[in-house]
Amino acid sequence: MKTTLTEIVMPQLAESLVSATIDKWLKKPGDTIDMYEPICEVLTDKVNAELPSTIRGTLRKILVGEGENVPVGTPICIIESEVLGSSESGDSGDAGTGTARFAAETSVANGQGSVQEEEGDTSMRHRYSPAVQQLAAQHGIVLASVKGTGLGGRITRKDVLAYAASGNTGTPAGAAPAQSINMDTKETVRTSGLHLTESPPFPAIEVENLQQGRSEYMIDVTPLRNTIARNMRQSVTEIPHAWTTIEVDVTNLVVLRNKLKDEFMKREGVNLTYLAFLLKAVVNAIKDYPIMNSVWAVDKIIVKRDINLSLAVGTEEGVWTPVIKHADQKNIAGLAREVDELARKTREGKLTMSDMQGGTFTINNTGSFGSILSYPIINYPQAAILTFESIVKRPVVINDMIAVRSMANLCLSLDHRILDGVICGRFLQRVKDNLEGFDLDTKLY
Amino acid sequence: MPVMEYIDAIRLAMKEEMERDEDVFVLGEDVGYKGGVFSTTKGLLEQFGEDRVMDTPLAESAIAGVAIGAAMYGMKPIAEMQYSDFMFPATNQIISEAAKIRYRSNNDWSCPIVIRAPIGGGVFGGLYHSQCPESVFFGTPGLKIVAPFRAYDAKGLLKAAVRDPDPVLFFENKKCYKLIVGDVPEDDYTVPIGEANVLREGDDITVISYSLPLHFILEAAEELEEEGITSHVLDLRTLQPLDKESILAAARRTGKVLIIHEDNKFGGIGGEVSAIIAEEMLFELDAPIMRLCGPDVPAMPINPPGEKFFMLNKDKVKEAMRQLALY
Numbered sequence: 177m178k179t180t181l182t183e184i185v186m187p188q189l190a191e192s193l194v195s196a197t198i199d200k201w202l203k204k205p206g207d208t209i210d211m212y213e214p215i216c217e218v219l220t221d222k223v224n225a226e227l228p229s230t231i232r233g234t235l236r237k238i239l240v241g242e243g244e245n246v247p248v249g250t251p252i253c254i255i256e257s258e259v260l261g262s263s264e265s266g267d268s269g270d271a272g273t274g275t276a277r278f279a280a281e282t283s284v285a286n287g288q289g290s291v292q293e294e295e296g297d298t299s300m301r302h303r304y305s306p307a308v309q310q311l312a313a314q315h316g317i318v319l320a321s322v323k324g325t326g327l328g329g330r331i332t333r334k335d336v337l338a339y340a341a342s343g344n345t346g347t348p349a350g351a352a353p354a355q356s357i358n359m360d361t362k363e364t365v366r367t368s369g370l371h372l373t374e375s376p377p378f379p380a381i382e383v384e385n386l387q388q389g390r391s392e393y394m395i396d397v398t399p400l401r402n403t404i405a406r407n408m409r410q411s412v413t414e415i416p417h418a419w420t421t422i423e424v425d426v427t428n429l430v431v432l433r434n435k436l437k438d439e440f441m442k443r444e445g446v447n448l449t450y451l452a453f454l455l456k457a458v459v460n461a462i463k464d465y466p467i468m469n470s471v472w473a474v475d476k477i478i479v480k481r482d483i484n485l486s487l488a489v490g491t492e493e494g495v496w497t498p499v500i501k502h503a504d505q506k507n508i509a510g511l512a513r514e515v516d517e518l519a520r521k522t523r524e525g526k527l528t529m530s531d532m533q534g535g536t537f538t539i540n541n542t543g544s545f546g547s548i549l550s551y552p553i554i555n556y557p558q559a560a561i562l563t564f565e566s567i568v569k570r571p572v573v574i575n576d577m578i579a580v581r582s583m584a585n586l587c588l589s590l591d592h593r594i595l596d597g598v599i600c601g602r603f604l605q606r607v608k609d610n611l612e613g614f615d616l617d618t619k620l621y
Numbered sequence: 622m623p624v625m626e627y628i629d630a631i632r633l634a635m636k637e638e639m640e641r642d643e644d645v646f647v648l649g650e651d652v653g654y655k656g657g658v659f660s661t662t663k664g665l666l667e668q669f670g671e672d673r674v675m676d677t678p679l680a681e682s683a684i685a686g687v688a689i690g691a692a693m694y695g696m697k698p699i700a701e702m703q704y705s706d707f708m709f710p711a712t713n714q715i716i717s718e719a720a721k722i723r724y725r726s727n728n729d730w731s732c733p734i735v736i737r738a739p740i741g742g743g744v745f746g747g748l749y750h751s752q753c754p755e756s757v758f759f760g761t762p763g764l765k766i767v768a769p770f771r772a773y774d775a776k777g778l779l780k781a782a783v784r785d786p787d788p789v790l791f792f793e794n795k796k797c798y799k800l801i802v803g804d805v806p807e808d809d810y811t812v813p814i815g816e817a818n819v820l821r822e823g824d825d826i827t828v829i830s831y832s833l834p835l836h837f838i839l840e841a842a843e844e845l846e847e848e849g850i851t852s853h854v855l856d857l858r859t860l861q862p863l864d865k866e867s868i869l870a871a872a873r874r875t876g877k878v879l880i881i882h883e884d885n886k887f888g889g890i891g892g893e894v895s896a897i898i899a900e901e902m903l904f905e906l907d908a909p910i911m912r913l914c915g916p917d918v919p920a921m922p923i924n925p926p927g928e929k930f931f932m933l934n935k936d937k938v939k940e941a942m943r944q945l946a947l948y
Contacts, residue, residue, distance in 0.1 A: 305906060307904065309904075310904045310905065326947065
């Protein structure tokens with residue numbers, strides 16, 4: 177059985193460690209050593225450790241004595257081990273890939289001598305570098321007469337300088353043998369890095385195909401949805417909401433509207449909605465309770481003089497809140513036209529930034545989609561939001577008699593930092609009074 | 622002249638600058654009571670106290686941000702990134718704030734910080750302790766970047782960095798800390814930022830490099846001289862701004878240029894050095910500009926053969942130098 181001698185080297189036991197000291201040998205020459213069996217103890221700045229053998233065999237020689245400090249990578253002992261079947265002792269070592277390749281390509285002519293080179297590869301004989309051409313022109317040298325010592329017989333800058341120094345300038349020597357110029361530059365010429373003669377393979381990453389028709393699917397969040405989400409979250413997280421509701425008897429209003437709506441349609445071309453009346457009722461109530469028209473500013477409350485009513489207008493995609501500016505300066509007909517205009521613009525997607533800005537109080541006509549009670553989220557940073565619920569006919573007790581009346585609920589969410597129950601109760605009561613006060617004598621203009 | 626380890630030269634530079642100027646202070650992870658994970662700041666806390674040697678939370682963005690704020694207020698902070706690999710959370714602070722404040726404020730404000738960060742592999746550190754991040758910061762005007770390869774330059778450049786009125790990234794090589802020992806004058810000297818240094822003169826090839834690989838290059842040049850190949854070796858020392866005149870002068874010397882760095886080849890410093898030479902002196906080139914760099918793979922392997930493959934060494938450098946010489 178053949179044997180081979182292997183050097184065990186001082187390993188790098190920790191980051192930034194460059195040397196270590198042998199503290200104690202645990203084995204002596206002649207001892208047999210198993211794989212991973214500790215052979216000595218090592219001391220470093222950072223750790224003290226037992227050094228396991230990386231090979232099975234017999235310790236032949238200790239190269240570094242106890243107490244000696246040696247650099248990482250220094251052989252510390254020699255172990256003799258058996259080789260199975262192999263014939264060579266193969267000092268596998270460090271013949272790096274780059275080294276081997278290079279050695280194969282250039283017949284490693286040590287020193288300057290390149291006599292054999294001329295006989296051999298001359299593929300680069302007529303490829304002149306810019307430096308070579310410039311020097312040749314400068315010194316009046318015919319390059320064909322210069323001996324090339326570079327790779328593939330190439331004339332180097334140094335060759336030209338040496339030729340010039342030898343005084344052979346301006347004397348064209350015998351014509352050089354015609355040789356084909358090797359234009360194939362793909363060979364070794366451009367191979368600069370040792371590592372990078374070939375690209376490392378890209379790791380293939382398997383991406384599982386998302387199977388269709390599972391239990392859920394994705395909808396991209398639109399900018400509108402995103403805006404709604406952000407505003408809603410900001411409102412509920414910053415504003416402490418409270419909620420209250422009141423019931424209004426709008427029987428007289430229903431009668432009034434039914435009387436006027438057809439003519440109004442003819443005259444104005446727009447629908448006379450209950451909402452216009454409600455807006456008027458709210459505006460007048462806000463005039464009496466201006467604190468409803470305010471904004472919380474931490475160390476103060478800002479009360480807005482203008483009453484600009486935001487109107488929640490829903491579509492399939494979402495909800496917008498266009499603003500009726502100076503609602504306090506408009507009569508019922510004007511409000512009706514404005515509501516119609518904003519609703520149309522919203523449906524057609526023609527709202528502008530100025531249509532959306534400056535609201536001070538929001539009204540949501542939730543009754544339009546059948547709701548009888550809702551809990552609205554305040555349109556940040558306003559102080560309150562009011563919903564107008566469905567008008568439904570119900571039996572109601574009036575003067576201890578039961579009557580069928582048209583009833584509707586008004587719901588109010590309020591910023592409890594600014595508003596409390598009493599003021600809101602009074603405000604809602606005022607809205608109620610205003611709505612119930614509409615009768616056949618009410619003027620639209 | 623005292624002989625000391627590279628890491629001692631860095632520590633000495635900080636100590637001297639803190640003694641010279643009480644606005645200079647040090648902050649970073651474990652720089653205080655532990656004295657740095659590599660012991661770079663050992664003893665500073667004892668000498669200068671907690672107010673000037675501050676242990677920070679593990680938040681590089683905060684380390685850089687606090688340093689930038691202090692610098693704008695008039696202090697001279699030396700911020701330590703424990704490893705340059707950990708520096709990336711601070712890149713926004715460094716690139717968007719430190720580098721730009723002088724420009725952005727029309728010269729009203731400045732940011733005289735030094736950010737020290739150990740670079741480089743070969744220390745069995747794997748992917749989080751071996752990176753060379755210089756190419757990340759290299760393309761940012763407003764930053765200065767230095768990368769010393771020996772103890773003398775480490776002390777001189779760090780002192781120059783502290784006194785510089787603008788942000789300087791000080792990339793010290795962690796493999797050099799204890800491996801490299803050299804003469805370091807005791808007197809108060811600085812190595813000017815922006816000046817490259819010829820380490821060895823020769824006529825066959827020009828080798829341009831910085832940081833650790835220069836040691837391999839100098840060893841290889843010594844051995845190649847016996848084969849009749851003489852090498853002209855230039856240490857860039859400062860990566861930003863590059864010393865163009867010295868680069869061109871060194872390249873002109875032989876017309877054959879090899880650029881070597883451990884940071885990977887694509888997008889590295891070598892590409893810019895090569896472009897400067899190509900732009901300025903095409904007709905003096907005698908060979909294609911060559912580069913020998915770390916491979917373009919995502920990270921330093923942790924397994925020893927992989928790390929060995931990744932790292933440059935004397936043999937790889939020597940082969941590349943010989944190849945260019947023979948061209």
